[in-house]
Amino acid sequence: MIDPSEWIGRQRTSDDVIDAWHVAAFNAALDRSPELPADGTPLPPCWQWLFFRPLYAASRSGPDGHERLGEFLPALPVQQRMWAGSRMTVHRPLQVGERVTRYSTVADVVPKQGRSGQLVFVTVAHDIEGERGGYIEEQQDIVYREHRPVGGAGEPARELPGPAWQALWRPDPVLLFRYSALTYNSHRIHYDRRYCVDEEGYPGLVVHGPLMATLMVDLAERHRDAPVRYFEYRSHAPVFDDMAFTAAGVPDGDGARLWVTRSDGVLALSGRAE
Structure with missing residues (x-):
């Protein structure tokens, strides 16, 4: 097993724009009105997940289609992984049309033994800041498990x-x-x-x-x-x-x-x- 402490503190910065089309397209996927929202419309909580889309070359994909482990997230022997949960505080909502930056940090890596085998919980902290004052703090928990x-x-x-x-x-x-x-x-x-x-x-x-x-x-x-x-x-x-x-x-x-x-x-x- 790789020493988890080698990965704690690893950082990545991403830039994006809260564009109206993505908001309208998600509404359309939910069978709601696909009308483009006006500039300045507050973005609902969790809709920030539509943005900061991962950009990596096809050659850097892992066998599951995600970005290959070791690029940002830890490369661990237990490589079957899932998003296990999140906590977020919306200090000020992001707005449609706002330029935004996300600062991501591997905050913790915790190995555990579960009923189904070895588990590793990785917590990634995100600080999302917008040029108009939007600000969200979020922690995402990703669990790695034995491939079974x-x-x-x-x-x-x-x-x-x-x-x-x-x-x-x-x-x-x-x-x-x-x-x-x-x-x-x-x-x-x-x-x-x-x-x-x-x-x-x-x-x-x-x-x-x-x-x-x-x-x-x-x-x-x-x-x-x-x-x-x-x-x-x-x-x-x-x-x-x-x-x-x-x-x-x-x-x-x-x-x-x-x-x-x-x-x-x-x-x-x-x-x-x-």
């Missing part, structure tokens, strides 16, 4: 309250393609069914965790009628393109408790917003 079939198992959702709001979603390969294209996410689990089944051991195409997290916090903003200033979520089980999922939530103080469940009753994501 993971299937679709998960724990049934227990002790969840009756939802005050909920939205049913029926994902399909077209939605997954559009989100992958908008985020320039070339991970093959979202579009290559043969790779998904034969190499990763999933029963179908995997719905993006960040996409479901975005729908979860979107639900809270729409029903609390107030901007979200803090949001965190954690992934529990994968969702596939042949099953529906429900984003749901309840008021919790001045915020909301949020979750996503699969059509088979398994808890896929949990989170909270303030």
Whole structure:
């Protein structure tokens, strides 16, 4: 195992513009109005994931389609990886038309032993600053695991309250393609069914965790009628393109408790917003 301390503190800087077309295209993917938003329109939380799209040569791709490990993220023997969750504070929303810079740092690398084998949790901290004053702090947790079939198992959702709001979603390969294209996410689990089944051991195409997290916090903003200033979520089980999922939530103080469940009753994501 490579010494994790060799990777802590590694940095990368990315520049982008919050362009109106990307915002409209995501709305269109969600079957909402594709009208271009006006310059200065605040960007909802989690929509920053549509930007800072990874740019690397095809020759630097790994076998899963992502950027090859060792370029920025640690190169570790346990190379099957997934985005396990995030925490973000929206100090001031980014705006459509704003030039933005993201400063990324490998903040922590923690090896653990899980029930399914060896795990390594990598935390990447992002500071996003805009020329008009937009500012977001975020920490993303990425988990590496031993390369073995993971299937679709998960724990049934227990002790969840009756939802005050909920939205049913029926994902399909077209939605997954559009989100992958908008985020320039070339991970093959979202579009290559043969790779998904034969190499990763999933029963179908995997719905993006960040996409479901975005729908979860979107639900809270729409029903609390107030901007979200803090949001965190954690992934529990994968969702596939042949099953529906429900984003749901309840008021919790001045915020909301949020979750996503699969059509088979398994808890896929949990989170909270303030």
